[in-house]
Amino acid sequence: xxxxxxxxxSALVFAVGAIGVLTRRNPLVILLCLELMLNAANIALIAFxxxxxxxxxxxxxxxVMVVAACEVCIGLGLVVAIFRRxxxxxxxxxxxxxx
Amino acid sequence: MQTxxxxxxxxxxxxxxxxxxxxxxxxxxxxxWIGTAAIFGAFVAAVATFIxxxxxxxxxxxxxYTAWKYADTAGVDGTLSILIDPLSIFMALVVTGVSxxxxxxxxxYLSSDRGYARFFAYLNYFVFSMLLLVLAANFLILIVGWAFxxxxxxxxxxxxxRRTTATSAGIKAFVINVVGxxxxxxxxxxxxxxxxxxxxxxxxxxxxxxxxxxxxxLTAGLILLLVGAFAKSAQVPLHTWLPDxxxxxxPVSALIHAATMVTAGVYLIARMHPLFELSDAASLVGAIVGxxxxxxxxxxxxxxxxxKRVIAYSTMSQIGYMIMGVSAGAYVAGLFHLMTHAxxxxxxxxxxxxxxxxxxGEQSLDRMGGFRRAMPFTFISFVVGGxxxxxxxxxSGFFSKDEILGDIGSRGGGWWVLYVLxxxxxxxxxxxxxxxxxxxxxxxxxxxxxxxxxxxxxxAEAPFNPQTGEIEDTDVGFPGPEHHIAEREFEMRGAMTLLxxxxxxxxxxxxxxxxxxxxxxxxxTFADSRFGAGPSDTLTVIGMIVATIVAxxxxxxxxxxxxxxxxxxxxxxxxxxxxxxxxxxxxxxDEIIDLLVVRPFAWLGRFGQQTFERVVVxxxxxxxxxxxxKAGSAAARALENGFVRAYAALLVLGVVGVALYFLIQSx
Amino acid sequence: xxxxxxxxxxxxAVCGAIGVVMVRNPFYAVLALVFHLLSLAALFLLLQAQFxxxxxxxxYAGAVMVLYVFVVAYVGGAEPPRLRAPVGRGQRAAAxxxxxxxxxxxxxxxxxxxxxxxxxxxxxxxxxFGSPAQIGELLLTKFLLPFEVASFLLLIxxxxxxxxxxxxxxxxxxxxxxxxxDFARPLNTGTxxxxxxxxxxxxxVGITGGER
Numbered sequence: 001x002x003x004x005x006x007x008x009x010s011a012l013v014f015a016v017g018a019i020g021v022l023t024r025r026n027p028l029v030i031l032l033c034l035e036l037m038l039n040a041a042n043i044a045l046i047a048f049x050x051x052x053x054x055x056x057x058x059x060x061x062x063x064v065m066v067v068a069a070c071e072v073c074i075g076l077g078l079v080v081a082i083f084r085r086x087x088x089x090x091x092x093x094x095x096x097x098x099x
Numbered sequence: 100m101q102t103x104x105x106x107x108x109x110x111x112x113x114x115x116x117x118x119x120x121x122x123x124x125x126x127x128x129x130x131x132w133i134g135t136a137a138i139f140g141a142f143v144a145a146v147a148t149f150i151x152x153x154x155x156x157x158x159x160x161x162x163x164y165t166a167w168k169y170a171d172t173a174g175v176d177g178t179l180s181i182l183i184d185p186l187s188i189f190m191a192l193v194v195t196g197v198s199x200x201x202x203x204x205x206x207x208y209l210s211s212d213r214g215y216a217r218f219f220a221y222l223n224y225f226v227f228s229m230l231l232l233v234l235a236a237n238f239l240i241l242i243v244g245w246a247f248x249x250x251x252x253x254x255x256x257x258x259x260x261r262r263t264t265a266t267s268a269g270i271k272a273f274v275i276n277v278v279g280x281x282x283x284x285x286x287x288x289x290x291x292x293x294x295x296x297x298x299x300x301x302x303x304x305x306x307x308x309x310x311x312x313x314x315x316x317l318t319a320g321l322i323l324l325l326v327g328a329f330a331k332s333a334q335v336p337l338h339t340w341l342p343d344x345x346x347x348x349x350p351v352s353a354l355i356h357a358a359t360m361v362t363a364g365v366y367l368i369a370r371m372h373p374l375f376e377l378s379d380a381a382s383l384v385g386a387i388v389g390x391x392x393x394x395x396x397x398x399x400x401x402x403x404x405x406x407k408r409v410i411a412y413s414t415m416s417q418i419g420y421m422i423m424g425v426s427a428g429a430y431v432a433g434l435f436h437l438m439t440h441a442x443x444x445x446x447x448x449x450x451x452x453x454x455x456x457x458x459x460g461e462q463s464l465d466r467m468g469g470f471r472r473a474m475p476f477t478f479i480s481f482v483v484g485g486x487x488x489x490x491x492x493x494x495s496g497f498f499s500k501d502e503i504l505g506d507i508g509s510r511g512g513g514w515w516v517l518y519v520l521x522x523x524x525x526x527x528x529x530x531x532x533x534x535x536x537x538x539x540x541x542x543x544x545x546x547x548x549x550x551x552x553x554x555x556x557x558x559a560e561a562p563f564n565p566q567t568g569e570i571e572d573t574d575v576g577f578p579g580p581e582h583h584i585a586e587r588e589f590e591m592r593g594a595m596t597l598l599x600x601x602x603x604x605x606x607x608x609x610x611x612x613x614x615x616x617x618x619x620x621x622x623x624t625f626a627d628s629r630f631g632a633g634p635s636d637t638l639t640v641i642g643m644i645v646a647t648i649v650a651x652x653x654x655x656x657x658x659x660x661x662x663x664x665x666x667x668x669x670x671x672x673x674x675x676x677x678x679x680x681x682x683x684x685x686x687x688x689d690e691i692i693d694l695l696v697v698r699p700f701a702w703l704g705r706f707g708q709q710t711f712e713r714v715v716v717x718x719x720x721x722x723x724x725x726x727x728x729k730a731g732s733a734a735a736r737a738l739e740n741g742f743v744r745a746y747a748a749l750l751v752l753g754v755v756g757v758a759l760y761f762l763i764q765s766x
Numbered sequence: 767x768x769x770x771x772x773x774x775x776x777x778x779a780v781c782g783a784i785g786v787v788m789v790r791n792p793f794y795a796v797l798a799l800v801f802h803l804l805s806l807a808a809l810f811l812l813l814q815a816q817f818x819x820x821x822x823x824x825x826y827a828g829a830v831m832v833l834y835v836f837v838v839a840y841v842g843g844a845e846p847p848r849l850r851a852p853v854g855r856g857q858r859a860a861a862x863x864x865x866x867x868x869x870x871x872x873x874x875x876x877x878x879x880x881x882x883x884x885x886x887x888x889x890x891x892x893x894x895f896g897s898p899a900q901i902g903e904l905l906l907t908k909f910l911l912p913f914e915v916a917s918f919l920l921l922i923x924x925x926x927x928x929x930x931x932x933x934x935x936x937x938x939x940x941x942x943x944x945x946x947x948d949f950a951r952p953l954n955t956g957t958x959x960x961x962x963x964x965x966x967x968x969x970x971v972g973i974t975g976g977e978r
Contacts, residue, residue, distance in 0.1 A: 001772045001812070002887055003888060004877070006809065006813065007872075007876045008876060008877075009779060009780065010872075011868075011872035012780055012783075012869060013783045014868065014869075015866065015868045015872070016780070016786075016787055017786075018861075018864065019861050019865035020783075020786060021744075021747050022744055022748050022860070025744075026792055028792045028837065029786070029792050032786050032796065032799050033786060036783050036786060036802070039802070039803065043779075043809060046810055046813045046815045049815065050814055050815070051888045052889075053889040053891050055895065055901065055904055056904065058896060059901065059905060059912070061815070062901070062905075063912055065826060066916045066920060067919065068830070069825065069826075069923070070919050070922070071923075072834070073833070073926070074926050074927055076833065077926065077928075077931040080837060080841065080931040081931055083840070083841045083842075089841060089842065091744060092742065092743075092744070097741050098739055098740050098742075744857055744861075745857070748857065748860055748861065748864060751864045751868065752864060755864060755867045755868055758868075758875070762871060762874060762878075
């Protein structure tokens, strides 16, 4: 398959991830959707690496995975902390940082 | 001469400053003497300047001294300059001379008033302003002096500031004066536009060429100047402030509203005579208004009962003569009458002050009577002043009034109407003057007179406002507790004696066929006038005879009506009820002005406040601005709601926007 | 052959993504994401990125998602009932619109940017392309700095996670009154079944003595 098909898949997954981030109320699921978006970016990177015949895109994708892992760590740590405080796990309810 | 000329101005200014700043440090009476001394110093300086001027040759009798230049850009030459010429020195002498005597009178008259120092500060300030006005060498200083004099008048009319009638009268005078100021300034502008200079002598010298093609502008400017003159000199229809101005203390009435301020209009026309002679229309307007005023004032003087107001209307009437005279080209005659009028009118006011004191503050003629034996000195002063006012020979008023009418008659044509009306006015003058004198001094002595004959000066149980009768007290802002009559106060007697002597012999400067000192003195100023001819000898003699007859007839009629047959005036009042109502209501001028001017402005003010201010300014402009800010803040606040998903949505929106931008760019 | 595999993997990826978004229970959402990641690994293999595919399965699906499962089990399940009025009423509609807009833009970018340029299969590459040897060589020569920085980032994240989720102040900090509810577990915690939410707490086998 030519590379543009992979890019279409990437775009689709990215859009679905964006919709998920905006729609779901559970912060865990929001983090999952963020992972979706990162993975979409990974597809695009790998596809372009293949297109240019250059493995640098794959290195980039590995680093993106590392970053995603770190971010999941921190995000889940936050959710655990919120849960420990007995606050509801709902982004709509946690809105004390408002203007 | 320069020193003495500036000293004329500086003495009263020093007097004001010393009195107003140092009154706490100075003992009570000293303030009065300082004020009087200041004006006397100015008088001496004026005499010195007069002598110095006399020594100069004919061509050099108009001198300008400049202190400094305010502005010399864009063609406006504003300088602080004074003009010393016969006319201004004449006015300065009259003003300072009569003012000195009035200050002397006030030293005693107001000695128990709690606002004594303030009075003398104001009075000196007034004299300073008046001198600034008459000595001005350009329109700028004239306008400044004009405005200052108006302010001084307001301060002095509402001197007893806790009396509502006095403060209302002060405001009324000031507002009408401001109308005149507007006319003066606009008129100056009209003239300045074509003459290019504010300086008097410069304007007059080039007047013929400047206005050769701009007759309309000249006439308009002069009529506007006349509006200013009418407001200041209380001519119809801007006269309504003068009777109300009698709320001020009697010396104020004597000085400002008889001898000096109200004559400023006459001075203005005399000073601007080169311009007036170029415009027949403006001169005609001045003459007609003067004539109308003298008749209307004369009729009102027959009907009103307040003593000071009768004298006020008499002032209005006499100034009508002066305005008529100087508008018709009779400059010397008009100024002569100005001088004699200052003498006898100030005298009359002083005597009126004395008799009001004797009545314990009561001012109504109906309540007075039979003071002849109780107050002999006041009586004689009244008689002397009355005879001079009625133009009985050989008193000064006779010669001056006669000369005005003679000069008017000599112009011929339509001016004969004014000539005849002038003599009608003279009859009315004699009539109301002697009505006043007979009512107050003949007949059965009223209780106050009887008390005084026994040596006890009447005091009302409680001090009261003579107009409304409401009870007052004698603290500062109201008249003082004591009343002072001439018979008991040396200063008052001294001032009145001097004025009486001047009223008797003042005519000597210009007796027809005998002397013409005044005309000769004023000649350098009025040499360029085309009306120098004067009446023929026959006309002069006819005038003198007619004047004597008219005066005698007036006095006799008054005697008959008010002494011989006491009920006559009541019967005449019934018979001519509509006329009487018209006169006693002052020809309804106050009501007309209220309807035409005061009410529309009050409505405008209310409209402005309720509709415009509230709805437009507060609601739309101020309210609108704040509401826009509030709405903006609310919108901004809505972005910071702590709602994570909203933030994420904005993020995505931003990304979409940026991607769109790049898409479009690359397309 | 590769086209068929591509379509299977592609559809799998998209269905996994949609599953993540639409499934109510977060546990099932995690499972959907795991499926998505495996499809993605297949796609990577098709693109000659063997090492990345392996890393994806081992690291991402193997480690990160397991971590997710732990936390979901600990924290709990379904979206709690709304206590207040819904905020952002237009949120769902706006979300769909924005997502669609994103997709459309990206599609335009992809499809409109000269199909000639990207509708290529790419140059023929040797067998070593995408192999661990090549990746390793690149990581340790050309991309040494990002490699080291990434490891440093991992360290920070680990420390950060510990800091965030620890108990503050040690034992004895909560000097509040102890209530019975402190000992009662929140809803749907505990065993897997409870996490799923099908059993109420009292229905645990063995407590009440009855078996359903």
